[in-house]
Amino acid sequence: MTVSESDHLDVERIREDFPILDREFDGTPLVYLDNGATSQKPDQVIDAISEYYRTYNANVHRGLHHLSQEASIAYEEAHDTVADFIGAEGREEIVFTKNTTESENLVAYAWGLRELGPGDEVVLTEMEHHASLVTWQQICERTGAEDKYIRIDDEGRLDMDHARELITDDTQMVSAVHVSNTLGTINPVSELADIAHDHDAYIFVDGAQSVPTRPVDVQAIDADFLAFSGHKMCGPTGSGVLYGKRHLLEEMEPFLYGGDMIEKVTFEESRWNELPWKFEAGTPNIAQGIGLAEACDYLDDIGMESIARHENELAQYALERFAEFDDVETFGPPVGEKRGGLVSFNIDSVHAHDLSSIINDYAVAIRAGDHCTQPLHDKLGVAATARASFYIYNTREEIDVLIDAIDDARQIFG
Numbered sequence: 328m329t330v331s332e333s334d335h336l337d338v339e340r341i342r343e344d345f346p347i348l349d350r351e352f353d354g355t356p357l358v359y360l361d362n363g364a365t366s367q368k369p370d371q372v373i374d375a376i377s378e379y380y381r382t383y384n385a386n387v388h389r390g391l392h393h394l395s396q397e398a399s400i401a402y403e404e405a406h407d408t409v410a411d412f413i414g415a416e417g418r419e420e421i422v423f424t425k426n427t428t429e430s431e432n433l434v435a436y437a438w439g440l441r442e443l444g445p446g447d448e449v450v451l452t453e454m455e456h457h458a459s460l461v462t463w464q465q466i467c468e469r470t471g472a473e474d475k476y477i478r479i480d481d482e483g484r485l486d487m488d489h490a491r492e493l494i495t496d497d498t499q500m501v502s503a504v505h506v507s508n509t510l511g512t513i514n515p516v517s518e519l520a521d522i523a524h525d526h527d528a529y530i531f532v533d534g535a536q537s538v539p540t541r542p543v544d545v546q547a548i549d550a551d552f553l554a555f556s557g558h559k560m561c562g563p564t565g566s567g568v569l570y571g572k573r574h575l576l577e578e579m580e581p582f583l584y585g586g587d588m589i590e591k592v593t594f595e596e597s598r599w600n601e602l603p604w605k606f607e608a609g610t611p612n613i614a615q616g617i618g619l620a621e622a623c624d625y626l627d628d629i630g631m632e633s634i635a636r637h638e639n640e641l642a643q644y645a646l647e648r649f650a651e652f653d654d655v656e657t658f659g660p661p662v663g664e665k666r667g668g669l670v671s672f673n674i675d676s677v678h679a680h681d682l683s684s685i686i687n688d689y690a691v692a693i694r695a696g697d698h699c700t701q702p703l704h705d706k707l708g709v710a711a712t713a714r715a716s717f718y719i720y721n722t723r724e725e726i727d728v729l730i731d732a733i734d735d736a737r738q739i740f741g
């Protein structure tokens with residue numbers, strides 16, 4: 328199946344795969360613009376999960392019976408599919424976790440707690456999601472290391488001069504979000520990786536908003552670690568990934584202990600299993616892993632380049648529409664500059680929460696709040712923003728519906 332038409336997505340065709348998009352509320356069709364929080368799931372993914380439960384449900388790695396063998400093969404091959412999807416060398420570099428947050432914590436605990444100490448520094452950006460910001464903040468507090476933040480400019484771009492100033496020989500880890508979930512900024516992570524590596528530091532890339540929406544090749548970026556969540560890319564909840572360079576994962580101690588992650592256990596000591604199982608203790612999210620692999624195949628068939636173009640086009644269109652109104656403030660790079668498929672905005676007279684609740688009456692789903700970037704919102708001088716975030720099945724017409732709904736909210740609030 329190829330659903331992209333040269334450089335444009337065949338959105339009408341794609342929408343047929345998503346049963347939830349047919350929903351109506353009081354006769355009004357759903358307009359789902361909350362994809363930054365989680366995407367909808369196509370039939371192909373729902374069917375793959377359902378087929379596992381219906382026909383070969385069993386625990387993996389433990390049984391010699393047919394069902395367990397089938398489940399084990401499917402689960403292990405899911406790691407291969409994900410490895411291909413992000414250009415990793417093989418399944419050894421792909422650890423299944425439950426989400427981006429767990430992947431961040433895995434590295435922070437397994438690597439950070441052992442390697443960091445007083446005098447060491449972790450460099451983050453001012454636009455980090457709490458998943459990385461809070462995690463590294465805590466690890467720094469526990470180890471005596473210091474966390475530092477690369478500034479952003481007035482249009483939400485990373486100040487690379489400041490990055491070069493902050494990243495020094497004291498830096499042990501740079502943790503940077505690839506695409507900001509609040510600003511839509513696409514950060515130059517491969518440039519950051521070069522700077523980090525020049526100082527013998529590692530780079531952890533938060534790919535939660537980038538892997539679902541554009542081609543991401545971990546070797547091209549030269550990421551040491553990269554995390555993302557399956558549920559934001561047509562996969563099920565409970566499916567997350569930590570990519571790590573093989574030699575780094577080999578050197579690291581496990582994060583969680585227990586069954587499956589061991590090779591040999593005696594009363595005296597235990598030896599760890601080979602990669603990636605060393606980091607997957609206990610019964611994993613089998614159905615979710617299988618569903619995630621199906622989601623990777625689904626997105627691959629559409630074409631990640633086409634998806635990135637579609638995302639950018641919708642964001643540009645939304646920015647242009649918002650620019651028609653004097654009372655709307657948008658955040659992040661201005662119209663004309665490439666960005667991720669989301670726009671955060673505020674309207675002078677209407678609080679973001681009120682706005683999101685009123686436009687829900689029009690069956691338009693957006694998000695309001697701090698989007699797990701409270702320090703960034705403090706910096707922007709706002710307590711909350713509304714955010715419309717787009718995906719492969721969204722259209723310009725849906726953005727028009729959003730704009731009309733906002734107009735009505737404006738009338739209500741005078």
Ligand SMILES: Cc1ncc(COP(=O)(O)O)c(C=O)c1O
Pocket residue numbers: 363364426427428429456458459504506507508533535536556699
């Ligand atoms: C940039 C970014 N990082 C991390 C996360 C955390 O993802 P999860 O909640 O799936 O762990 C999100 C989720 O919104 C995100 O947008």
